[in-house]
Amino acid sequence: MTYIHGAMQNLFDTDGETEALAPGAVLQRGRALAVAAPLVATLERIAAEAPFRRMTTPGGFEMSVAMTNCGTVGWVTDRAGYRYDPCDPVRGLPWPPMPDVFATLAHDAAREAGFADFEPDACLINCYTPGTRLSLHQDKDERDFAQPVVSVSLGLPAVFQFGGNKRSDRPRRVALHHGDVVVWGGPARLAFHGVLALKDGEHPLAGRRRFNLTLRKAL
Ligand code: MD3
């Protein structure tokens, strides 16, 4: 452990369930398992209202991952650029509200990783089907990089890759499984990261899909 956010870090480092992936990146294996069924049911309800859609990058490419959002603002991309928008452009309506089960999990996981008082106002929900991938990128559309991002993996497993703060830093690979939570803060907050093409499989709660929640404080 080379980067210490607070007293909790040391405590959770020794419990065998928490692993420092990199300075500032804390993997909490199985942290969301106790609420996985309500998380999946809730995200399905959100997607029934604000459907998953494949967005277009500013360069004109259709993303492989299908996305939707909940919260005060949602992350969107189109020919005009990347941004957080209070309005779902597909429906011309606000995004569904942030459910308590999302906000509470993110708040508690962030606290355990050393980030007090994390109150997410945006949750990007990614849906992967077999073959779906997410190329290396940074998350930098949020206002305050002192705020962490909390990611929650649900459904089929994926190989996640993350590097340093430069695209040229060679990425490391780590498998993320159903129920895993990662808190990305401090020096890891602007790390390049992505997801390799999803392998086919069947998951009891998610079928042939992987979901990823990323909870953010965008504003
Ligand atoms: C590192 N999602 O939505 S989660 C994304 O599995 C995104 O769907 C991936 O990258 C997914 O932007 C990866 C892990 C993750 C999420 C956010 C990060 C890693 C991060 C923000 C900063 C640094």
Ligand code: FE
């Ligand atoms: Fe990302």
